[in-house]
Amino acid sequence: MKELKELAEEYPICDECIGRMFPYVEGKNNRERGRLVRELLGLPEAKECYFCRGIFQRLDEIAKKLDPHPYEFRTFVLGTVLDEELRKREEMLLEKIGVVEGVESLKKNINRELGKKIKEVHGKEYDPKRPDAEIIFYTEGERFSVHPRPLYFYGRYRKLAPMPQSKWPCRYCGGRGCEKCDYTGRQWKETVEYYVADVLLPLTLGKDSKLHAAGREDIDARMLGDGRPFVIEIREPRRRNIDLEKALREINAHGEGKVEVLCLKPSSKEEARELKSGNFPKVYRAVVRCRGGIEEAELEKLKELEGKVIEQRTPERVKHRRADKLRKRRVISISWKRRDRHSFELVVEAEHGLYIKELVSGDEGRTKPSVSEILGKECFVERLDILQVKGGRPCTG
Template identity: 30%
Template sequence: MEVLDKALEILRAYPLCDSCLGRQFAQLGFALENWERGRAIKTLVHMKLVSEYRSGADVLNDLVKLAKTHQPTRRFLSTVGVKAEEEKCYICGGLLADVEKYAEKAAEALRGVEFETFEVGSSLPRDILEREGEVVKRFLITTGESIKHEINRRIGRELLRRLPGKKVEKLRPNVVVKIDFTTGDVSVLKNPVLLEGIYLKLSRRTSQAKKFGGVKATLLEKLQYVRDIFGGVEHVIHAGGREDADARMLGTGRPVVVEVKQPARYRADVPPLVDSDVVFKPIGYVNREEVRRIKEKAKTDIKLYRALVLSERPLTAEELSKVSELSRRTVVQFTPRRIKRLSPKKKRVRMVYDIHARLVSPHVFELYVRCQGGLYVKEFIHGDGGRTTPSVAEILNAQLDVLELDVLAVE
């Protein structure tokens, strides 16, 4: 049998424990642990060699090599007057004999954390990995698995036994138990909670995250209660775009994900928040990919704005009707002067789909702009000294100032 022949070749060169030998053939056969597979292979090799030895074949040296890591073979050799010494496994040095013991330390490290899913990760001494690589390369092993994979699986299985109701999750576990086999230390990496919701901003003195000027509150501050519910040490927000601090976010609201770092629990009832500044409605848990999708989608979302605009010179209804020329127009904008310190030469191209105006008084008009996400709406209105073109100010040949700005819908 090819497996037995290859196993004997390996054992002639290296003493391997049952797990490390069986791992070289991990992809052959199912529902077997590597130590079971390795023990079975050694047993069959033992039977083959003993039969050949009794038939007069010169296999004593092979029996001695096998006996280094196989007790039945040592017992047989003792009956024929040959003493064979036991040796440590060349690859793991005996580590895999009781690797499950680390599950106890892992379970202790997880005490006090309310989680549902976990994964096990490990860090091994370099010499173990180098020795494993040496064996794999020398014998061109294509049917095996890595020692780290075996260790993580075995400890994970033992943790499942000790922590009923928990599940192993490969892609996005709540927690990752990390075991350093160089130091013996066990640590727990807590992945953040990502809670999606929508928010309305009712105040013109509230920003998303930073306080400046006349800002009296931030959405980030308001959502601290979410962090407290999950017992986290810090929280950040990821919004699908943003509005200026003095602009209200109305209508159906804007999507936002609250990221709670180092949480003490991963499931909780989060009530909505309603106050005079902000409304937040939780929707559900998401993953990191959904956060990226929300941010990318904000660049192409269609948004409806309402602006109250002051004109330096009086306007007539007939003059104001000229703004309809800006419907279905492409707008080119260089970074606004108010934020140009961030990226002074960056150019942005966005689409204006519809625009309508209503005269309130000779110097004041109401403007409704339906446009592609990412348009600097204030600059589209007043022109920003020519840094935005075309603009409402350019069409009306008037100096304009935006008195109020609201986001009415995110489509």
């Protein structure tokens, strides 16, 4: 305490800053501990604290400088960025008197006390677990910036027309809009993500979207049944409370029967991550055509694929964007129905990530075993639909 007395004669120090240096002194908070120590030493009250530059003495005035607009949020976390000068003063304070364990840093102390003030002045809740927004306080110029956390919505989509799943910016302009893309910024005018985001972005006044889904289907494959689970992330939303039922109706009107979203529910980053990393089995229906025709009796041979682990080298058609490696996926069940002399319908349930087109064609020996190999003739998928993605929250009930 002798060191504090010497220090305080040269550099005025406030009760809050004294208190955070003396965690072992009794008192219910820094301010009270600081006052006790100060009175014990017979020090005067500091006019403007050298170590926090008077921040703790002007919390109310500072909190009022925060303008929460244009963002709508209820809960927040606060972070503080110290300027160089305050960092140096903090170092000096710690060196001189803050050598005991449990000393609280200036940053942490500001975050808590200013946080309380913001709650009081603006009626927002401090919530480090689920903050709607992150507020940054810069001691330099005593100003704030507000960063809304993304919004997440869960749904399941059906896709009834050929289109990619995610947004696909124009490759010439990167999405800004140019002559090549008719100033839409889009390489593909229609994607599942665009249909959903085109409605949600204006409603939330968000800046950008990102679709997280449990796998994806080929552009020309339909997604049927009870749809594929997805989470759409809306970045930097200005509005957080939107009518989800109304949004859902608008999405489905916009989707024009090409994209149907079966429900829209509040979601989270965690759910987005689960969907992306989860292993959801899929049920596929393929129309398969074989050169030289196919007989009912021959199709019986396909039974041997059931329960089989299929070894697939990265398909020729996706090799340009994916590393060549071997993947092993199991066929869970398989059934078929002959359509005519040259084609049949195949229903396959498989572990996630099995390439069905290659399971049928064999991809010139890169997939083994395959339908072509087993039947001893060249077969290929004429059309492919996904009937079911097993997993994710249901939309009904």
